[in-house]
Amino acid sequence: MKLSGWGRYPIIQTENAYPNQPGLVSSLVSVATDQPKTTTQIARGLGRSYGDSSLAEKSINLSKLDHFIEFDEQSGQLTCSAGVSFAEILRFFVPKGWFLPVTPGTQFVTVGGAIASDVHGKNHHIDGAFCEHVNALELCLASGEVVECSKIHHPHLFRATCGGMGLTGIILQATFTLKRIETAFIQETTYKTANLAETLAKFEEHDAATYSVAWIDCLATGANLGRSLLMLGEHASEEEVKSHPSATETLQAGKTSKLNMPFDLPAFTLNSFSVKAFNALYYGKARQAQSQRLVHYAPFFYPLDSIQNWNRMYGKNGFAQYQFVIPKSAGLVGLTEILTEIANSKRGSFLAVLKVFGQGNDNYLSFPEEGYTLALDFKMDSTLFEFLNKLDAIVLHYGGKLYLTKDARMSEQMFKQSYPQWQEFQKIRHQYGAHQAFNSLQSTRLGL
Amino acid sequence: MQKNILIIGATSAIAKATLRMYAEQNHNLFLVARNEALLHTIAEDAKIRGAHQVEYQACDLADLHSHPSLLETITATYPKLDIVLIAHGTLPNQQACQASVETTLQEININALSTISLLTLLANQFEKQQDGTIAVITSVAGDRGRQSNYVYGAAKGMVSTFLQGLRNRLNDSNVQVLDIKPGFVDTPMTADFKKGALWAQPEQIAKSILKAIDNQRNTLYTPWFWWGIMLIIRTIPECIFKKLKL
Numbered sequence A: 001m002k003l004s005g006w007g008r009y010p011i012i013q014t015e016n017a018y019p020n021q022p023g024l025v026s027s028l029v030s031v032a033t034d035q036p037k038t039t040t041q042i043a044r045g046l047g048r049s050y051g052d053s054s055l056a057e058k059s060i061n062l063s064k065l066d067h068f069i070e071f072d073e074q075s076g077q078l079t080c081s082a083g084v085s086f087a088e089i090l091r092f093f094v095p096k097g098w099f100l101p102v103t104p105g106t107q108f109v110t111v112g113g114a115i116a117s118d119v120h121g122k123n124h125h126i127d128g129a130f131c132e133h134v135n136a137l138e139l140c141l142a143s144g145e146v147v148e149c150s151k152i153h154h155p156h157l158f159r160a161t162c163g164g165m166g167l168t169g170i171i172l173q174a175t176f177t178l179k180r181i182e183t184a185f186i187q188e189t190t191y192k193t194a195n196l197a198e199t200l201a202k203f204e205e206h207d208a209a210t211y212s213v214a215w216i217d218c219l220a221t222g223a224n225l226g227r228s229l230l231m232l233g234e235h236a237s238e239e240e241v242k243s244h245p246s247a248t249e250t251l252q253a254g255k256t257s258k259l260n261m262p263f264d265l266p267a268f269t270l271n272s273f274s275v276k277a278f279n280a281l282y283y284g285k286a287r288q289a290q291s292q293r294l295v296h297y298a299p300f301f302y303p304l305d306s307i308q309n310w311n312r313m314y315g316k317n318g319f320a321q322y323q324f325v326i327p328k329s330a331g332l333v334g335l336t337e338i339l340t341e342i343a344n345s346k347r348g349s350f351l352a353v354l355k356v357f358g359q360g361n362d363n364y365l366s367f368p369e370e371g372y373t374l375a376l377d378f379k380m381d382s383t384l385f386e387f388l389n390k391l392d393a394i395v396l397h398y399g400g401k402l403y404l405t406k407d408a409r410m411s412e413q414m415f416k417q418s419y420p421q422w423q424e425f426q427k428i429r430h431q432y433g434a435h436q437a438f439n440s441l442q443s444t445r446l447g448l
Numbered sequence B: 001m002q003k004n005i006l007i008i009g010a011t012s013a014i015a016k017a018t019l020r021m022y023a024e025q026n027h028n029l030f031l032v033a034r035n036e037a038l039l040h041t042i043a044e045d046a047k048i049r050g051a052h053q054v055e056y057q058a059c060d061l062a063d064l065h066s067h068p069s070l071l072e073t074i075t076a077t078y079p080k081l082d083i084v085l086i087a088h089g090t091l092p093n094q095q096a097c098q099a100s101v102e103t104t105l106q107e108i109n110i111n112a113l114s115t116i117s118l119l120t121l122l123a124n125q126f127e128k129q130q131d132g133t134i135a136v137i138t139s140v141a142g143d144r145g146r147q148s149n150y151v152y153g154a155a156k157g158m159v160s161t162f163l164q165g166l167r168n169r170l171n172d173s174n175v176q177v178l179d180i181k182p183g184f185v186d187t188p189m190t191a192d193f194k195k196g197a198l199w200a201q202p203e204q205i206a207k208s209i210l211k212a213i214d215n216q217r218n219t220l221y222t223p224w225f226w227w228g229i230m231l232i233i234r235t236i237p238e239c240i241f242k243k244l245k246l
């Protein structure tokens, strides 16, 4: 079967297994280690990583291993299989008054995929990355043996697995804590800023807001460079929602959308003009400098989920997402340099999302660390990688790094320079024989 | 009102999706399948999802002699059953069947005879209680034999014909007999098939099963468009059909 990540680049031929119970995972994995390594294999969830991290000759798809195992109604602690999706957790638990502690910008990810990428959300500056809410997990090692790891049991393996891109073993189940909510709604405040300096200042000013994210018009130049819509959010209380006319049921989960992008858009529909027009329109959407509204959590957290297969918008050659983080100290200067480079290239991105990260954690390959992170989508073409290499140099210059779950092309050198703990990580892989059993296109490219 | 629901082949993808929906409606479940560990997991999952009571029994359904005692165990827990869903089965390798009489008969045994054995026992119980639903998952493949999987098709076709008779017999007893004919479904059983536009998710199928049971339907093609596809397939004259590469 042909398989790719969400960016639809690269596409490879794979053999797929869909184990629906832990025992099957063990037997799949241990068979492979019996023999000298001939094929590469890696775990896969819902394939929402953009690049090649979930791609190998053999794909072990966990999405059918999808059971709730235990739930404590007092503490909100949930144990579930790795293939359970965030969408399913929300569908079931929101009506009971619980929400995910951390969620990425799509709910179509599995618990295993979220741990392997140590995903972050709009609340990173307050609550950290997803794995900081994971109390324990079960991992199937290269030998087929299953071990429990946590901060106490096999702590190094735990730190390597959280954010470890599936390279230590296959996560079978995890235990983490949901957070209490009174309603399914978010109190959203939007600020319209004129330029980058103002955007960063607004972030600073509102660092106590639970959720924050800025959408940047990445084609604006000169005095407008970095103009943004900064969105803040707080879980709405019952009181706030009751007084609102459109909110009938306070704890209703989101509905899945029927909108679908049924085919690839022809290449010409996406060019610098259409992207510029879109960006200008979007920016213009917010009329006032500050506005407020009550929204359901689904459009607030998952605006893109409302169109299924939206990744086809970029045409059949696919696209690359470029997400980097640079330290706070590099802030305004570094971001200005990169945004200028992008604006000059006329390579528009429909989405340019800026976030402030709080302190990072000590997981070996975890992406978030204190600073600014910007994520952009670029349509694939023959000159794109050359352009991104240029951005890499700037990111590296400012002491930054790229997000592995979005990456499809960074060089081994870039990776090893920007992820200083890669050797410790590799040591743990060797210790558990994982380097022989679990490899992705990405890990091979990065020299892991 | 809480219903007592028996699901046979509970670990199959469609059955799992269906029983989860019943669990969320707080009904009582009795689950049967071969794999005990997986049954246990699915039963725990159903409890978290809200099932009022969940019992299960591991059983190799290919062993027809075990059926009477299995049903005794079930009635000891739930003396009255409101809904039965029979969902177990295998997807045979047609080539392997062609090469071996034994394999062919084994596949007929699990896909047809075991279901008919269970239905024979259950029908008598439902006839006595004078209400309830017997729902069985067969397949669109049972509508017409094709070279690519006629062993499977023949087994499913046999069950469908059996169900027709049963429906006729139980009509006066106020018992619904539902024949569920899914098309292509994305399950572990079909994991490595190339998936086109005709493929459906188990959750989609489950939803249509719940609705068909609620609406007292006789036959369900699911997703609905298979009704049209199979109408065409059934009406192609045999002299043409036999030449097709289907």
Ligand SMILES: Cc1cc2nc3c(=O)[nH]c(=O)nc-3n(C[C@H](O)[C@H](O)[C@H](O)COP(=O)(O)OP(=O)(O)OC[C@H]3O[C@@H](n4cnc5c(N)ncnc54)[C@H](O)[C@@H]3O)c2cc1C
Pocket (backbone or CB within 6 Å): A006, A042, A043, A044, A045, A046, A047, A048, A049, A050, A053, A054, A062, A082, A083, A103, A104, A105, A106, A108, A109, A110, A111, A112, A113, A114, A115, A116, A117, A118, A119, A120, A121, A164, A165, A166, A167, A169, A170, A171, A172, A304, A405, A406, A440
């Ligand atoms: C629209 C959109 C918005 C996004 N927004 C954000 C965001 O705001 N923040 C953020 O952090 N990320 C974001 N992402 C990225 C996404 O959260 C991650 O890529 C996530 O890991 C995808 O999960 P998945 O289940 O689809 O995993 P896959 O893409 O299938 O796999 C991702 C990685 O996890 C590994 N993996 C998967 N399952 C297991 C397992 N059971 N055991 C071991 N390893 C496993 C794979 O080997 C692979 O390396 C976004 C993605 C999209 C498409």
